[in-house]
Every structure is written in structure tokens, then in C-alpha cells.
Amino acid sequence: MSQNHKTILLFIFILMAMIFSSFGFFMAEYLSIQLLLIFSLIVGFVIGGAYVRLLIEPLEKRSNELELLSRQTLHELNLPVATILANTQMLLKKEENEKNIKRLSRIEQASVTLKTLYTELDYMIKKQIHKVELVECELQDLIEQRVQTYKELFPQINFELTLEKYSVTIDTIGFLKVLDNLTHNAVKYSRPNSVVSLRLKDKQFSIKDEGVGMDEDFIFNAFEHYFQEDSQKSGQGIGLGLVKEYCDRNKISIYLDSKKDQGTRITLDMRMVNANN
Numbered sequence: 285m286s287q288n289h290k291t292i293l294l295f296i297f298i299l300m301a302m303i304f305s306s307f308g309f310f311m312a313e314y315l316s317i318q319l320l321l322i323f324s325l326i327v328g329f330v331i332g333g334a335y336v337r338l339l340i341e342p343l344e345k346r347s348n349e350l351e352l353l354s355r356q357t358l359h360e361l362n363l364p365v366a367t368i369l370a371n372t373q374m375l376l377k378k379e380e381n382e383k384n385i386k387r388l389s390r391i392e393q394a395s396v397t398l399k400t401l402y403t404e405l406d407y408m409i410k411k412q413i414h415k416v417e418l419v420e421c422e423l424q425d426l427i428e429q430r431v432q433t434y435k436e437l438f439p440q441i442n443f444e445l446t447l448e449k450y451s452v453t454i455d456t457i458g459f460l461k462v463l464d465n466l467t468h469n470a471v472k473y474s475r476p477n478s479v480v481s482l483r484l485k486d487k488q489f490s491i492k493d494e495g496v497g498m499d500e501d502f503i504f505n506a507f508e509h510y511f512q513e514d515s516q517k518s519g520q521g522i523g524l525g526l527v528k529e530y531c532d533r534n535k536i537s538i539y540l541d542s543k544k545d546q547g548t549r550i551t552l553d554m555r556m557v558n559a560n561n
């Protein structure tokens with residue numbers, strides 16, 4: 285809405301208010317003060333509501349246009365990223381030169397990262413419009429596949445897996461984001477050659493590290509957005525806040541056990557996830 289339109293609408297609003305005020309003044313001798321007050325309030329709500337609606341409608345339209353543009357742009361990005369990844373993998377199968385293999389591997393890893401970012405952006409848009417897809421999956425398979433990527437990204441860490449079979453219907457993209465956040469935190473605060481343990485038993489999933497741990501005073505704030513115990517470490521401190529948000533939305537209880545200089549264990553109790561299915 286242009287500034288001129290806003291000025292005109294405001295002028296009309298003030299003019300109508302003055303007219304009804306004058307009307308009320310002349311009708312005061314015929315109507316009670318209570319009736320005049322009620323009448324003025326009703327008129328004020330009607331005119332004010334119409335004015336506010338005229339101001340909000342352009343914002344809603346712009347928001348819808350931006351959402352549509354975001355979804356269309358994401359759709360267009362998916363094809364070139366998938367093409368780069370597929371062709372890089374084909375070239376890797378035929379390449380024998382060690383230097384070229386390393387270069388192609390870096391391109392492949394970058395393409396995988398872009399593909400992951402695409403999936404996460406698409407997920408965030410769907411989450412905003414309440415269209416997150418629930419998928420039945422074997423949770424231990426999902427974790428094992430992701431850990432293979434971690435082993436390449438963090439060769440300085442020893443990952444240990446103890447995973448039971450667990451079939452669950454869940455928002456898998458959101459769960460992988462949770463897994464990524466918890467794993468990155470475990471690695472970030474761990475020493476080289478230390479162990480990060482991932483355990484899935486009795487419908488409870490936990491990640492334990494041998495890192496710096498937390499003081500008791502900080503544990504209560506750990507799930508707040510933008511909180512970081514160690515300001516020297518990289519990151520924005522929003523990971524555990526997002527984890528808590530996902531867990532609350534999916535009926536997952538989350539527990540944190542940490543001791544300074546002894547490490548941290550975070551447990552996700554998923555027994556209630558499919559309780560109503």
C-alpha cells in the first residue's frame with residue numbers, strides 16, 4: 285500500500301470519528317450516555333477494523349508471493365544439484381588419476397552438502413505451512429547411514445554404535461537435523477581420538493561424548509536459543525534449542541546428563557512418538 289493511500293485512509297478514519305462525535309454531541313439530550321458510548325465503540329471497532337484490514341492485506345499478499353517464490357526457486361535448484369552429483373559419481377567410477385579422484389571427491393562432497401541444504405530449506409517451508417511428512421522407517425538404519433557421513437567429516441573422532449531394531453513413523457528430515465545438531469555438539473566439545481557413542485535401546489536414543497562437559501549452573505540453560513557455555517567455540521548456540529523444539533512437537537522427552545571434564549550424554553525418550561497411531 286502506498287503512502288498516499290495510507291494518508292487518505294487515515295484522513296477518512298479521523299473524519300468519520302469527528303462526524304460521529306458531533307452526532308453524539310447533538311443526540312446527547314435524546315439518548316443516554318451509556319447508549320452513546322456503546323454506539324461509539326461499535327462504530328469505532330467497525331471503522332478501525334476496516335482500516336487495519338486494508339493495511340494488513342498487502343502484507344499478506346507479499347508474504348504469499350515470497351513463499352511461492354521460495355518454493356519455486358527451491359524446485360529449480362534441485363535439478364542442477366542432482367545433476368552435478370550424479371555426473372560426479374559417474375566420473376569417479378571411471379577416473380584412475382589420484383589427483384583427479386580427490387578433486388572429484390571434493391565436488392561430490394560439496395554437492396551432497398548442497399543437496400542436504402536443499403532438503404532442509406524445503407523442510408522448513410513445509411513446516412511453516414504444516415505439511416511436514418511423517419514416514420515409517422527403521423530408525424537404526426537411518427542413524428547408521430548418517431554416521432557414515434560423520435566418519436568422513438570427523439576422522440579425528442571414533443564413533444561407536446549400539447543400535448537395536450526400531451520401526452517408527454516420524455518426521456525423518458527433522459530427526460536427521462536433530463541428529464546432526466547433537467553429533468556436531470558432541471564432536472565440537474570432544475578431544476581428538478576420543479569416542480562419541482550412539483545408542484538405541486528400548487526406544488530410547490542417546491549420544492554420549494568424552495568432551496569438556498558442562499557445569500551444573502549451565503545445564504538449566506542448555507536448551508535456550510543462542511546459549512553457549514564456551515564462547516570460544518564456533519557456532520551460534522541455537523542447536524539444542526532447535527532439538528528441544530522438535531522433541532516437544534513430536535512427543536519426545538529429552539534428558540541431559542553432563543559433568544565438567546567428564547563429558548555429556550543426551551537421551552531422547554521416543555516411547556510416546558507413535559502412542560496414538
